[in-house]
Each structure stands twice: as C-alpha cells, then as structure tokens.
Amino acid sequence: MPDVTAPTPEQLRYLRVLAEKYPTIAAASSEIINLEALLRLPKGTEHFMSDLHGENEAFIHILNSASGVIREKIDTVLGEDVPDTERAELATLVYYPNQKLPELKAKQSDLDAWYRRNLLWLIELCRFVSSKHTRDHVRRCLPANCGHIIDELLHAHFEDHDKDLYYGQIIDSIIRHDRADAYIIRFCEVIKRLAVDRLHIVGDLFDRGPRPDQILDRLIEHHDVDIQWGNHDVVWMGAAAGSPICIFTVLKTTVAYNNLATLENGYGINLRPLEHLAEHLYADTDVEHWRPHIDPRTKPGPEAIARTARMHKAVTIIMLKLEAQVIARNPDFECASRDYLNQIDYAAGTVRCGGKVYPLLDPAFPTVDPACPSRLTDREEEVLQGLVRSFRESERLQRQVKFLYAKGAVYKVFNGNLLFHGAVPMTEDGDFAAETFEGESYSGKALFDYCDRRAREGYFAAPDSPRRQAGQDFLWYLWCGRLSPIFGRSAMTTFERLYIGDPATHAEVKNPYYRHIQYPETADKILEKFGLEGEGCHIINGHVPVRAIEGESPVKGGGKIIVIDGGFCRAYHSRTGIAGYTLVYNSRGLTLRTHQPFESAEKAIREDEDIASRSEQIYAAPRRILVRDTDEGTEKMTLISDLEHLLEAYQAGLLREQV
Ligand SMILES: O=P(O)(O)OC[C@H]1O[C@](O)(COP(=O)(O)O)[C@@H](O)[C@@H]1O
Numbered sequence: 012m013p014d015v016t017a018p019t020p021e022q023l024r025y026l027r028v029l030a031e032k033y034p035t036i037a038a039a040s041s042e043i044i045n046l047e048a049l050l051r052l053p054k055g056t057e058h059f060m061s062d063l064h065g066e067n068e069a070f071i072h073i074l075n076s077a078s079g080v081i082r083e084k085i086d087t088v089l090g091e092d093v094p095d096t097e098r099a100e101l102a103t104l105v106y107y108p109n110q111k112l113p114e115l116k117a118k119q120s121d122l123d124a125w126y127r128r129n130l131l132w133l134i135e136l137c138r139f140v141s142s143k144h145t146r147d148h149v150r151r152c153l154p155a156n157c158g159h160i161i162d163e164l165l166h167a168h169f170e171d172h173d174k175d176l177y178y179g180q181i182i183d184s185i186i187r188h189d190r191a192d193a194y195i196i197r198f199c200e201v202i203k204r205l206a207v208d209r210l211h212i213v214g215d216l217f218d219r220g221p222r223p224d225q226i227l228d229r230l231i232e233h234h235d236v237d238i239q240w241g242n243h244d245v246v247w248m249g250a251a252a253g254s255p256i257c258i259f260t261v262l263k264t265t266v267a268y269n270n271l272a273t274l275e276n277g278y279g280i281n282l283r284p285l286e287h288l289a290e291h292l293y294a295d296t297d298v299e300h301w302r303p304h305i306d307p308r309t310k311p312g313p314e315a316i317a318r319t320a321r322m323h324k325a326v327t328i329i330m331l332k333l334e335a336q337v338i339a340r341n342p343d344f345e346c347a348s349r350d351y352l353n354q355i356d357y358a359a360g361t362v363r364c365g366g367k368v369y370p371l372l373d374p375a376f377p378t379v380d381p382a383c384p385s386r387l388t389d390r391e392e393e394v395l396q397g398l399v400r401s402f403r404e405s406e407r408l409q410r411q412v413k414f415l416y417a418k419g420a421v422y423k424v425f426n427g428n429l430l431f432h433g434a435v436p437m438t439e440d441g442d443f444a445a446e447t448f449e450g451e452s453y454s455g456k457a458l459f460d461y462c463d464r465r466a467r468e469g470y471f472a473a474p475d476s477p478r479r480q481a482g483q484d485f486l487w488y489l490w491c492g493r494l495s496p497i498f499g500r501s502a503m504t505t506f507e508r509l510y511i512g513d514p515a516t517h518a519e520v521k522n523p524y525y526r527h528i529q530y531p532e533t534a535d536k537i538l539e540k541f542g543l544e545g546e547g548c549h550i551i552n553g554h555v556p557v558r559a560i561e562g563e564s565p566v567k568g569g570g571k572i573i574v575i576d577g578g579f580c581r582a583y584h585s586r587t588g589i590a591g592y593t594l595v596y597n598s599r600g601l602t603l604r605t606h607q608p609f610e611s612a613e614k615a616i617r618e619d620e621d622i623a624s625r626s627e628q629i630y631a632a633p634r635r636i637l638v639r640d641t642d643e644g645t646e647k648m649t650l651i652s653d654l655e656h657l658l659e660a661y662q663a664g665l666l667r668e669q670v
C-alpha cells in the first residue's frame with residue numbers, strides 16, 4: 012500500500028526551502044509553539060479613515076493620537092490621581108515629542124525629577140499598549156539603537172526584585188548619560204506604533220485641503236497601511252503618469268481651492284507659464300465669477316485672489332478642450348453629450364444641456380475656435396507640454412504615486428471586510444449594472460478587477476504605448492465616469508455649475524447603489540460576490556459625506572455597511588456638522604469615533620488641545636476575536652501545517668537536520 016502521507020516531489024521541494032529557515036526539529040517545533048501562542052492572542056487593532064482631502068494637520072493629529080485611543084490609555088494608566096492638565100500634557104508629548112519636549116523641559120525647575128516621572132509614565136503606558144502583543148512582535152517594533160534597554164524595561168519581572176528600585180536605577184543611568192530625551196522620544200514612537208496595528212485609508216487623500224503631499228509622506232513612513240483609491244486619487248495618479256486631461260483636472264481643483272502651494276512647494280511644479288498665459292488672456296476681464304474658494308486660515312489679498320481667478324478660467328477652458336478630446340476618442344465611456352465645448356452656440360452665448368438650451372453665465376471663450384472647439388492654441392499647447400514635463404519630473408509626486416500604486420487598489424478584502432471608496436454600480440432593480448469596455452461586459456467584482464487593471468496600465472504600460480494612453484484616459488473615467496465604481500454618480504456637473512444658472516442642471520444623481528444599501532440583502536449580495544459571508548463581515552465605504560448634522564447615520568444596510576466620510580475636509584464641515592470619522596476594529600468589534608473640528612497643530616501643541624471625539628459601538632463580536640480568526644491567522648495556520656510536514660520529513664529522514 013502506498014504511503015499516503017509521503018510528500019510529492021513538489022511538496023518536498025517546498026519543504027527544502029522551508030528547511031533553510033527552520034533547519035532543525037527544535038527550530039521548527041519552537042516556531043509552531045510560537046505561532047500557536049500568537050493565534051490565541053486578541054486580534055490587532057485596525058483603524059479606517061477616508062476622505063482626508065489634504066487636511067494634513069487634522070489627519071496627522073488623529074494619527075498621532077490614534078484617534079483618541081492614546082488619551083484613553085493615559086487616563087487608564089495614570090488614573091485620576093494625576094491631574095487632567097498633566098495627563099493632557101503627557102498626551103501632547105506622546106503625539107508630538109520633538110516639538111513638545113523642548114517646551115516642557117524649559118518649564119521645569121527640577122528637570123531630573125520631571126524626567127524620572129515622565130519616563131516612568133511612558134514605561135507604564137508602553138507596557139499597557141504592548142500587553143496584547145507577543146514579545147517578539149514588540150521587539151520588532153523597537154528602535155534600533157535603544158531597543159535593548161526598552162525591551163528590558165517593558166518585560167522586566169518583579170517577582171524577585173523591586174520594581175521601583177529596578178526602574179529607578181535604569182532611569183537614573185539614562186539621565187546621567189544624557190539620554191533621557193532620546194528615550195522619551197523613542198517611547199512615544201513605540202506607544203504610537205503599538206496602539207494601532209493597521210491603518211486603512213478608504214480613498215480621497217487629495218484635493219480641497221492644503222497639503223495632501225504631507226499626508227502621503229506620513230503614510231509612506233507608516234508601518235502597515237493600505238489604500239483604496241478614491242476618485243480624487245486616481246486623477247492625481249493619472250496626472251503623475253503624464254496624462255494632460257488628468258493634469259488639468261487636478262489643476263482645476265487645486266486652483267479652485269487656491270491651493271497653489273501644494274503644487275509649487277509640495278511638488279515643485281512651476282505654475283509661472285500658466286499664470287502668464289492667464290494674465291495675457293484675462294488681465295482686463297472681470298473674473299469675479301471664477302473667484303476661488305478661500306480657506307479662512309489663509310488671508311490672500313484681492314490681487315492674489317484675482318490672479319488665481321484668472322488662472323481658474325484659463326485652466327478650466329483647457330480642461331474642457333481636453334475633455335472633449337478624451338470623450339471623442341473613447342466611445343466606450345458613453346459621455347458624448349458631455350463634450351460641452353461642442354454643445355455651445357458661441358455667437359448666441361448659449362449651451363445645449365440635457366436637451367435644453369441655456370444662456371452661458373460666462374460667454375467669453377477667447378481661446379476657443381468655434382470651428383474646432385477642442386483644439387488648443389499654440390500657447391496653451393506650450394504651457395501644457397511644460398506642465399506634463401513638470402508633473403512627470405516631480406520626484407516627490409512620483410514617489411508618492413508609486414506608493415499609491417504599491418499599497419493601493421480599487422478595493423480590498425481584509426479580515427472579513429470589503430473596503431472600497433465609492434459604489435458597486437447597480438441598476439434600479441438592484442442587479443449589478445453592466446458596463447461594456449473594449450467589447451466585453453463587466454459588472455460587480457469583475458468590473459472592480461477590470462478597473463484596477465486599467466488604472467495600473469495608465470502608469471506602468473510602456474511609455475508612448477496605446478495601452479498607456481488608454482489607461483490614462485481610463486483613470487479620468489474612474490474620476491467621473493457614469494459607471495465608475497470609484498465615482499458612483501451619473502455625471503460630474505463641473506461645467507454646469509460654472510456655466511449654467513439653472514440649479515436643476517447641477518444635480519449629480521447617485522448610483523442606485525446608494526438607495527439599495529439601506530437593505531441588508533444588498534450588503535449580503537455584494538459581500539458574497541467578493542467571497543465574504545458571515546455575521547462579522549462588513550462593507551466599508553467613503554466618498555459620500557454623511558450628513559450627521561441632519562441625523563443621517565453612517566451605518567446602513569441593517570448594520571452591514573458603514574460609510575466613513577465624515578468630512579475631514581474643512582470646506583465640508585458645515586455639510587456634515589462634524590470633522591471626520593475613524594472606524595476602529597479591535598478584538599471586541601467595531602467602534603465609530605466621530606471627531607470634532609481641529610484648529611491647528613500649533614495650537615494643539617501649545618495648549619495641549621486635543622480633538623474631541625465621541626465613540627459609539629456599532630458591532631459587538633459575539634466572542635473576543637483572536638488572531639486565529641483573522642487573515643493573518645489563516646496564514647499562520649497554513650504555516651503551522653507546513654511546519655508539521657517539515658517535522659515529519661525530518662523524522663522520516665526525508666530531510667536532514669542542519670545541526
Ligand atoms: O464641492 P466641490 O469641491 O466643488 O466639488 C464638487 C464635486 O466634487 C465631487 O463631489 C467629487 O468629490 P468627492 O469624491 O469628494 O465627492 C463631484 O461629484 C462634484 O462635482
């Protein structure tokens with residue numbers, strides 16, 4: 012009888028590779044023991060945020076404070092005996108150690124005593140946040156140069172020696188050797204690192220707010236993050252790829268929000284030629300209609316505002332020309348009537364829209380040739396070419412966009428949840444809506460996968476290849492196309508809002524998805540398509556600001572769908588009435604934290620001012636969720652089974668131990 016457990020040659024080849032890492036029976040079995048222990052720990056904490064929209068200071072504060080979790084841990088560890096002001100000060104120190112430490116030191120009359128007290132608190136805090144992790148994991152999170160001492164401090168046992176004495180001696184020695192600052196900073200970093208295991212950003216990092224580039228830099232440093240692209244992200248990805256339509260779309264939003272610093276200081280993009288063109292064309296024109304949104308935190312003068320308004324008009328008209336070109340070369344996109352420059356009667360100053368004719372709010376198009384409205388003038392072409400070069404050559408933008416591709420996708424399935432920014436396009440009847448691209452019909456998950464593939468082609472296909480150009484046009488489709496899962500609305504009515512007075516034309520009809528998600532069956536049907544079922548599974552979306560102010564709940568579909576666009580974006584605070592959500596998924600279930608507006612990092616540091624957050628449980632797990640219930644647990648269980656086969660192979664003499 013053949014031995015049914017004998018490995019096949021292929022399995023044996025794999026076991027040989029595994030044996031390089033676990034060269035002895037002892038090594039393989041101790042790894043199994045480690046993994047078994049890990050599987051029984053509570054699952055790590057995941058945080059979800061979306062629609063950050065360039066609000067770097069609020070985002071960085073929320074990241075530093077682990078969405079309020081760190082302050083709660085401080086309160087638990089220090090208790091009421093320590094006054095609130097001191098706990099708030101410690102919290103600010105943990106959030107911004109490099110800025111806060113010099114300020115606090117300068118205030119102390121007995122600096123050593125302050126060092127002793129704060130180092131002790133930080134050690135206690137660090138022990139508290141590390142209790143859910145294996146020692147091995149905590150060790151891997153420690154900084155290179157003081158990790159050893161921190162490890163000692165975190166894992167000391169006090170059965171046979173006095174804790175205060177032991178800590179006291181190490182801390183004294185740290186202070187004596189002038190290393191207190193370095194240790195404080197390291198402890199603060201480790202606390203933040205251990206408080207949240209994984210961060211998910213459900214889209215829309217860019218646009219409206221001042222510095223998306225600073226958010227991205229911070230995300231690049233993060234230990235474990237994934238991103239589901241939002242419509243504002245894909246269009247920046249297209250711009251970095253060098254797509255003229257995507258470049259002019261991001262320019263349009265950036266100029267409309269008067270965020271030129273993002274481009275000039277953040278990405279080193281030279282806007283001078285564009286500004287000259289705008290001055291040349293519209294210096295003597297009334298551009299009040301094109302006035303940008305002004306962030307109340309900035310105080311530009313009237314001339315600066317007028318200059319930006321002129322650029323706004325120049326950029327918009329180039330964008331409309333490029334849109335008409337993209338629409339003409341992509342019949343698949345089915346937006347023929349949206350090539351508005353071809354729908355204008357230039358002599359009459361009217362435009363055709365949805366079968367009706369409307370007067371234009373600004374009928375002056377000095378750069379448009381009515382015989383060929385989508386043709387750029389030589390000067391526009393020259394400016395465009397310069398900008399394409401600038402976007403392609405911006406080292407920082409390229410690094411950040413490569414990161415978005417590496418860590419991002421149209422959707423993600425993770426620990427039982429399905430994450431995507433917008434919508435799964437549906438029909439009025441609640442079926443998955445089908446869209447035909449390149450002669451094939453796609454819907455549901457297949458549509459998501461197709462969109463993901465095309466989005467990557469826009470950046471990674473060979474330079475100047477038709478696939479690359481088509482992929483770039485597709486990135487623009489994902490930004491605003493009718494059945495783009497990332498957009499989820501009938502049309503983006505930018506033209507209508509700028510040029511047509513009748514507000515009926517401004518409406519953007521939401522995809523039927525947004526109606527169907529009130530029913531739990533919709534969630535189940537979608538989750539099933541993505542291979543998920545069971546009571547702990549949820550859909551997590553961003554994109555549509557939740558009007559909490561009007562009593563709208565972010566929880567839909569009988570609790571299965573959570574929309575976490577709480578309006579980080581300052582310009583949208585009045586719509587939502589709040590300033591963003593963080594969804595927290597830990598071993599007990601899902602909790603939604605609602606954040607109140609945040610003034611500035613500078614004030615937070617100076618006055619120990621935190622973001623006020625309210626917390627509400629929206630899903631309680633029937634029992635504590637352990638690592639073994641997660642995706643990581645599944646992987647580890649597979650590894651345990653492989654290691655057991657490796658042990659058998661060693662024991663049967665099929666492989667030799669490397670002793
Ligand atoms: O409020 P603004 O900045 O003018 O933008 C409005 C436009 O933004 C959009 O809402 C898209 O942005 P979001 O993805 O943030 O919703 C469009 O649907 C709409 O046309």
Ligand SMILES: [Mn+2]
Binds near residue numbers: 555
């Ligand atoms: Mn969006």
